Amino acid sequence: MKLNRNAVGWLNVSPLLAVMVPFFIVPIIVVFIASIMQTDGFGGMFWDPSLENYSYIFKSDLTYRLYFETVKFAVLTLVFSAFIGFWVAHFLVFHVRSKLLAMGLFLVCTVPFWTSNIIRMISWIPLLGKEGLINRALIAMGAIQEPLEFLLYSDFAVVVAYVHQLTIFMIVPIFNSMARIDKRVVEAAVDAGASKFDIMRYIIVPMSKSGIALGAIFVVSIVMGDFFVVKVMSGGGTASVVGAFYEDIGVLQYPSAAASAIILTILVMLMVAAILRIVDIRKEITQ
Amino acid sequence: MTKSTKTPKLSRRGFIKAGAAAAGAAAGSGAITGFPTIWAQEIKDIELRHVGVSYSVVKAIGDQAAKDLGFKVTMQNLDTSASINRFITQPNTVDICDLEGWQAKLAAKRGVIQGIEAKRIKQFDNFLPIFTKGELDGSQIANQGISPYAALYLEKKDSTELHDGVADWLTNVPQVYNADSIGYRPDLVDHPVTEWKDLIDPKYKGKAAILDVPAIGIMDAALCMESAGLIDYGDKGNMTREEIDKTIDILIDLKKSGHFRATWTTFDQSVQLMAAGEVIIQSMWSPAVAAVRTKEIPCIYAPVNKKNGKEGYRGWCNGMGLMNHLEGKKLDAAYEYINWYLEGWQGAFVSRYGYYSPVPSTAKNYMSDTEWAYWYEGKPAPEAISDPYGVPMEPAGTVRDGGSFVERVTNISCWNTLMDEAAYMNKRWNDFKVA
Secondary structure, three states, rough: OOOHHHHHHHHHHHHHHHHHHHHHHHHHHHHHHHHOOOEOOOOOEEOOOOOHHHHHHHHHHHHHHHHHHHHHHHHHHHHHHHHHHHHHHHHHHHHOHHHHHHHHHHHHHHHHHHHHHHHHHOOOOHHHHHOHHHHHHHHHOOHHHOOOOOOOOOOOHHHHHHHHHHHHHHHHHHHHHOOOOOOHHHHHHHHHHOOOOHHHHHOOOOOOHHHHHHOOOOOHHHHHHHHHHHHHOOOOOOHHHHHHHHHHHHHHHHHHHHHHHHHHHHHHHHHHHHHHHHHHHHHHHOO | OOOOOOOOOOOOHHHHHHHHHHHHHHOOOOOOOOOOHHHHHHHOOOEEEEEEEOOOOOOHHOOOOHHHHEEEEEEEEEEEEHHHHHHHOOHHOOOEEEEEEEHHHHHHHHHHEOEEEEEHOOOOHOHHHHHHEEEEOOEEEEOOOOOOOOOOEEEEOOOOOOOOOOOEOOOEEEEEEEEEEEOOOOOOOOOOOHHHHHHOHHOOOOOEEEEEEEEHHHHHHHHHHHHOOOOOOOOOOOOHHHHHHHHHHHHHHHHHOOOOEEOOHHHHHHHHHOOOOOOOOEEOOHHHHHHHHHOOOEEEEOOOOOOOOOEEEEEEEEEEEEOOOOOOOHHHHHHHHHHHHHOHHHHHHOOOOOOOOOOOHHHHHOOOOOHHHHHHHOOOOOOOOOOOOOEEEEEEOOOOOOHHHHHHHOEEEEOOOOOOOHHHHHHHHHHHOOO
């Protein structure tokens, strides 16, 4: 029996559809419907479709401040994790000669991630606190008189925790794309008299772009959708987009929380689209 | 550990069996002959899921109940907002819901709970009148916010509105409650704290923290503002938009001046903030203060007795509600479970945390004289005091902060609530957070 081309195509995408439709499309539709309904203030929802929930969100200064904070954390985390991730991957690919050792070291990078996110985040607290290890050491050395308060319950602490949690999402794809760079290309460039900087600029960075882009997608979407790290590490000193609508749900304001969720989803999709626009991952990977 | 030294006259097992048989008969299932055995066979397969916050739905209590009652009890913990969301959106996944007054109001309104028949609650007449009549020792209990009394009654089994005044049906059966105030480090704060305004005193800039659960954080803040004479509230438990705005604006100013080192959401965070020296004064719960002290760090739970119409504790109370889907044997088992709670074992257990039982007369039977004197009478402990799990807490001679039970409870000035303007308040609270 021979299937026609169309049927083969549908069969090919069916596993993806089987996942996307029930776990993404349907929930998004449900959330969207909730977002245009109205609430009675006691958890009850009734059908009186309007975009009022959306216009309320767009009219509120709070929305913009929350997005500013959350995007700020996403960008800072992206910059630091990309920088660290790039150099770790570079070291593993170009400086470790034995493939086996490189693989071994690569696996070592994943060891901290065998513990839970929460434990890894919380373990920063005794280190960064007013009476934490760093402050005590600095005071004992006489470098400072008063403990540095910005270390914990601050934006700094939030970024530290995010970078710690998410750098692995940079290392893996960058390592993967760098490992596929043909070493002979680098050798040829050296022979032709290229400087180290040129090699980096014209060969390694362009050829690792797809890895950086993939890592960026992970980092951005995770930070945008998180509220727990911000809550704990900032000591409640700042808020996040998701944290705010989680609190809406706490007082049973489902429609406005749903509207916020839809807006966030659209925004994250736009950010991912922008990343893909800058780097054509499909083209890079199939090369 | 000073376990209960008095044994109840009737053996627990026998007592429960008799109760179960009576309940079974009341349910009108007919066959009386040899009923207790049949009952014992059938209840083995029953499982009750009791869902609520961790300080109220405690595994050790559920285990003891299962042992005494002969059916399975599963305790599941969620935070306050996740609990009420689950009760409302997935009512069939819960059998016994643990409710605060305001949650009982919501759950009744949504029709997810059924009225509890007061007559079937054996200890109902021994309940403290705080719950049943809204008074104690002749003094009225505060009615700002949603008091346990205000949220207790329903007119009929399936009513969806609370009933004003005494009725035959209950939304929930109170099981544990307390009065919250401020915790502080006596070695670092230069005077005994008895007023909320100390929490926002510029002297403690960068060393203070406040509770970051909007619904109750705002009430703690309001107690501070009222105490400092900054704002007069009509009802702290149900603020107007202007009152919310004024309160949040002052909080934002305080935050901008660097007053708050942090805010906290969980019990553990509050303990950690205080124990690690991050803060020296913060809104705090009584057992959290005790937890700091067990680390040998001095910490006092401020007695904020009412004066001049200001101050006072913020009270809370959790009770057990019956979900609407319960019926037949499972409903009978749920009634047995609720009745078991009020027989004293659980009351003694929660008392050793620093919380209170709504039926102290039965809890007393399971507590030693030392424990009773310390936890309820506010007297110096004749012997050392241990926590519910037997870990030593206080040496002999210690007096409980805030004094006796009556002194504390009659000084509650507002109760946990959900304000009419809750959605607006949440938005403003987030303004404070991102400021």
